[in-house]
Amino acid sequence: MKNLLANLWEKIVTSRPWKATFRYGLPNNPLDRSLIMTESLFFHLHPVKVNKKSIKPLYSMGLGIITTVMFIILSITGIFLMFYYVPSTELAYFDIVKLQTKVPFGQLLRNMHRWGAHAMVLTAILHMVRVFYTGAYKPPREINWIIGVFLLLATFIGSFTGYLLPWDQLAFWAITVGTSVATYEPLMGKTIQKILLGGPEVGQASLTRFYGLHVMVVPAVLFILIAFHLWRVRKDGGLAANEIPDEMEAENDN
Amino acid sequence: MTTKDRSFSRGSRKTYNLVEIVKSPTTMKDRGPENTIFAFPIVAILELALALGSTLFLILFSLLKDAPLEELANPLITTDPAKAPWYFMGLQEMLEHMHPTLAGIILPGVAVAFLISIPFIDYSKENAGVWFSTAYGKKIVGWTALYTVISMTGFVLLDNAFPPRELLRDVLPNLITQSVIPGSVMTFLVVLPVLVLMRTKKEKPTAREVMLVLFTVLFFTGVVLTLTGFLFRGPGFELYLPWAMPNGYNPLDGL
Numbered sequence A: 001m002k003n004l005l006a007n008l009w010e011k012i013v014t015s016r017p018w019k020a021t022f023r024y025g026l027p028n029n030p031l032d033r034s035l036i037m038t039e040s041l042f043f044h045l046h047p048v049k050v051n052k053k054s055i056k057p058l059y060s061m062g063l064g065i066i067t068t069v070m071f072i073i074l075s076i077t078g079i080f081l082m083f084y085y086v087p088s089t090e091l092a093y094f095d096i097v098k099l100q101t102k103v104p105f106g107q108l109l110r111n112m113h114r115w116g117a118h119a120m121v122l123t124a125i126l127h128m129v130r131v132f133y134t135g136a137y138k139p140p141r142e143i144n145w146i147i148g149v150f151l152l153l154a155t156f157i158g159s160f161t162g163y164l165l166p167w168d169q170l171a172f173w174a175i176t177v178g179t180s181v182a183t184y185e186p187l188m189g190k191t192i193q194k195i196l197l198g199g200p201e202v203g204q205a206s207l208t209r210f211y212g213l214h215v216m217v218v219p220a221v222l223f224i225l226i227a228f229h230l231w232r233v234r235k236d237g238g239l240a241a242n243e244i245p246d247e248m249e250a251e252n253d254n
Numbered sequence B: 001m002t003t004k005d006r007s008f009s010r011g012s013r014k015t016y017n018l019v020e021i022v023k024s025p026t027t028m029k030d031r032g033p034e035n036t037i038f039a040f041p042i043v044a045i046l047e048l049a050l051a052l053g054s055t056l057f058l059i060l061f062s063l064l065k066d067a068p069l070e071e072l073a074n075p076l077i078t079t080d081p082a083k084a085p086w087y088f089m090g091l092q093e094m095l096e097h098m099h100p101t102l103a104g105i106i107l108p109g110v111a112v113a114f115l116i117s118i119p120f121i122d123y124s125k126e127n128a129g130v131w132f133s134t135a136y137g138k139k140i141v142g143w144t145a146l147y148t149v150i151s152m153t154g155f156v157l158l159d160n161a162f163p164p165r166e167l168l169r170d171v172l173p174n175l176i177t178q179s180v181i182p183g184s185v186m187t188f189l190v191v192l193p194v195l196v197l198m199r200t201k202k203e204k205p206t207a208r209e210v211m212l213v214l215f216t217v218l219f220f221t222g223v224v225l226t227l228t229g230f231l232f233r234g235p236g237f238e239l240y241l242p243w244a245m246p247n248g249y250n251p252l253d254g255l
Ligand code: HEM
Pocket: A060, A062, A063, A064, A065, A066, A067, A068, A071, A124, A125, A127, A128, A131, A134, A136, A137, A141, A144, A145, A146, A147, A148, A149, A151, A152, A155, A226, A229, A230, A233, A238, A239, A240, A241
């Protein structure tokens, strides 16, 4: 039985479709484990061999990865929400009610998008705090730190623009309060608020603008920045924990 | 031959060798292969587990707790209190204590400018990748965090009890009571721990140590102000205990 399975495996991984797709054999030896990296997209994220220090859970706490995962979940659930939602002051609220009561798994869908958004803001902040306290912004990672600051701001804007879309009292007044802060900018404040809201107060024009920003502009910006951010992590030599000389590691372990 | 000098053996099926002159820093300088593991499958599996774990957690949480939905938006009926989303509550809380231009524009601008300039003020490569850099750094962070939580909570409570903007309204011009006084208090609270660091350390503090103080002040100020605004502000934007809010208001409903 065991032999049969092994033979089957061997057949599969040496078959033409497998080789055409993966271009390497079963990764149970060093060479194929190298090829699986150099021949695939995954190589953009990790080198073939990774320093043990950088995968210690308490070093990075996985916060950057969790933030990335939240972004992916938000993108997927967001697309489904778009199927049921019309950004009109007359329809939006009732679309949400319908989603929650009539659409199968609609409530779960909305919950995941909402809680996922809160989680992403939280983990992005905690990730920044981790990066700071581990000194991972030091050269050569300055630019990635700065990209990170913009990622955080983009995450705030993404969450904030989404907040208005359910068009309930919570949404309306939170955005009214939030955008009123802009008016305190002494020179252009009123103009900035007008540009944001498309008028003197929160209304249909604001909903249209926030919707456009929320489903198109902010996700595109986040996608580009995250891709750049992850590529830079790799280019900068992986995580900063790799910079710790082996001798020091030995001292710490004692 | 020490372990450090040992290099990878040539792969049996490999007929070539890649040779390259690498300028430091590089990941593998001074490091032997015994400290590395294959990215596939070990790292890949760990990352997959983390991704699935956090997805599962989100699904479970979403099954247990529904997202809030209040009444249809009505521009004629103001909610009381009217709050921004939680991550902006630190800003909204500051608006209670000083001139809006200072609270809403200048201080957030300074905070972002500070964040961006951190790697250019502290550009030493020493101890990158080590939590708090040194044992001394850890101490700095611990004490600064404690100091910030106490002093910022004190600032909120004192300023709430004796607001200079109202008490001195007829005595001093608005510019002084709304901007100069709170601005000076904030500056003092931020600079004080840096001065303490300079006095307590015999040698000149490193740029990293100064950054540890300033970032810790910024982060914990953010935490205190956000929690105050989010949990402790109730109807009329007055301070209450979160579990003793009037009118049945529950701050957690506003997530
Ligand atoms: C949408 C938000 C963000 C995403 C999705 C993201 C994603 C990631 C990921 C996956 C990593 C790999 C290591 C890890 O998981 O910790 C990473 C590393 C890094 N991130 Fe972020 N990040 C975000 C925001 C930020 C912010 C706000 C900052 C700082 C201001 C930042 C600065 C860095 C730096 C400097 C590294 C290298 C860390 C090291 O070498 O130890 N990132 N990021």
